[in-house]
Amino acid sequence: MNPTLATMTPRPPRIMLYSHDTFGLGHLRRSRALAEAITRANPTASALILTGSPVAGRFTFPARVDHVRLPGVTKLRDGSYESQTLGMDIEQTTELRAGLIRATAEQYDPDILIVDKEPTGFRGELLPTLDLLSGERRARLVLGLRDVLDEPAVLAAEWDRKGAIAATERYYDELWIYGLRSIYDPTEGLALGEDVKRRMHWTGYLRRALSTEAAPVDDPYVLVTPGGGGDGQSMVNLVLSAYEQDPTLGPRAMLVYGPFLSGETRADFEARVAKLNGRVTAVGFDSQIEALFAGAEGVVCMGGYNTFCEVLSFDKRAVIVPRTVPRLEQYIRASRAEELGLVRMLCDTGQGMTTQSMIDAIRALPDQTKPSQAVSDGLLDGLDYVTDRVSVLLAKAADKAAE
Template identity: 70%
Template structure:
């Protein structure tokens, strides 16, 4: 059977099946990465099959700012905040973290029981926040009617630190025993996020490298008419140093071009943002800024280049929209962004501004911005070959649903 005939047979098979229900778990104690990744996957799967619906369980405090496509909805779990010492507190309830976690676990269990998903896709954390997902995963395993998938971004952390973290959380055992498949949203030749983890050969045989998740732009949104570079620290909560460095570059060099569009992200706020706004105002339009843009893809499309931190979603957008980029990765509390940016630079996909090599100086940022036009685009280094993630995920869902016998 040729490829077209196989696709038509798969489409007919889906039409003959009852409506598919998919649930995504996205713990989101900080930042936007997990929610945005889950939303991208949910959108692709529901657009492919008009009978499929999806619900995202998320702890993100800004989930309500996003629009969700038809047949995709979200349930907001009570939020938690990570303190500087690594501990957590309830974001708004005033309850202890144990009570908040218990409440979240109960809401997760109730949602799963009521929605009865055919597939549960868990983002990054095999046991959920503080183990809140374990009761639901075990319940699903006992019933045997729901397929479970652990979805991992391309890079998690430095191997030794990751192994210690997973051992402490019981994540390795959960990945071994409670998931039908493990999806890595990246490429094996880029990085193996499970490097250093004591996963069995059986668990590794259930791993699938999907490729990166391509982003699309289909919304008619106004963008600046004149040339600009896009400055984005992602969610923004840990992006103050990068933002300040970019502003210093435009302050020190009045001839620096092109203009810059700065998107702070929803978590860069308060007095710090007020100080940045005052600096932006003094640049007389050479830098314009906004707090949060739910259609940031449009700004990527129109940009001459990008200065950003090294989060997974931003990296996918740089590849998808084929933008010359300088990545300024964070190195704490994880080395994830540095590992991704370092490997991507080796492959010729981006340039990295690295503190020990380049120096986090105003001069280094000025040079990085000036040199952007001389960089190769990601496509020139084979980026298009890396972006098959959504197609692979759709195929894996078909395969899992076609094999719904006893587990």
């Protein structure tokens, strides 16, 4: 029996967020943004993030927000996974993660669990915790989905294989979609029942803000960011080639590699940057990249969810170079955004991924419309919507406890 319900003793609300983080930074950064907004809106609440990100310790977390680092796994380009450390195979690592997740949930005893993207967790690791929290403890369970998951047929097959439809129907009180239905419906093609559809909430995108005042910019720059960087080699190469081929191209580029672009590839890029004599500068990783967005004249980036939110939040003219493997999520997001006039896209279709197309795109940035000129109503209301829903769920839990 949940001790809170048994003793009827009020306590500050506890929110647990699960992000499996097998690749890149996206899940952790989204969970961090949600946790910060929830604890800011409710000064008594705390939030605990469970994450598999190997760079979680390089981020700062606000007061009353902390994280538990799960043993890491690596997503390969073919979509399969391998264990990062510990000399354990993927099955053993998954079992260890599942035990840690359940033990944390048992001790932390959250009032609300917010699950990022995967209804059953990585390889089903979340199921024991879902059983625990949906039983006598009766935490409120929320599935949070980004605006785009994958092309409908591929996603339907994936969810069928993972038992995700059944888990969504059985466990989750609400589904939050961090986008607008008018832009894209990530559940298209999923055989969700009418009861599940009634639990869906379209929140709008998750607005990003500066944690501190941005320093004044001495000279204009284009921000170049591949997000986490793990699959950003092609985009970075194209930008460097553009500045190498056209000595008059400006303004200067500020390149943020991301923590996962490293090794010989990074060393080769560093040598090329050095030869450009300040026309391109580079840093490895910046946990406060929002300030760089705020000061940029324009952005060249990949099409991940968090980067897209930053483009919208800081109203930046952007060229998006989406990845297309192992899933089409970024391509779908970027192509739909281009249709709406929010961004410009470069990929293997259309003009193609050529040095000249990148030169032309950077030169055309000042003439692009800003995102705010294309779509406005409710576009960035996501965090406000989420904090409102958290308040509603906590109130329902309190009413249930009082019965």
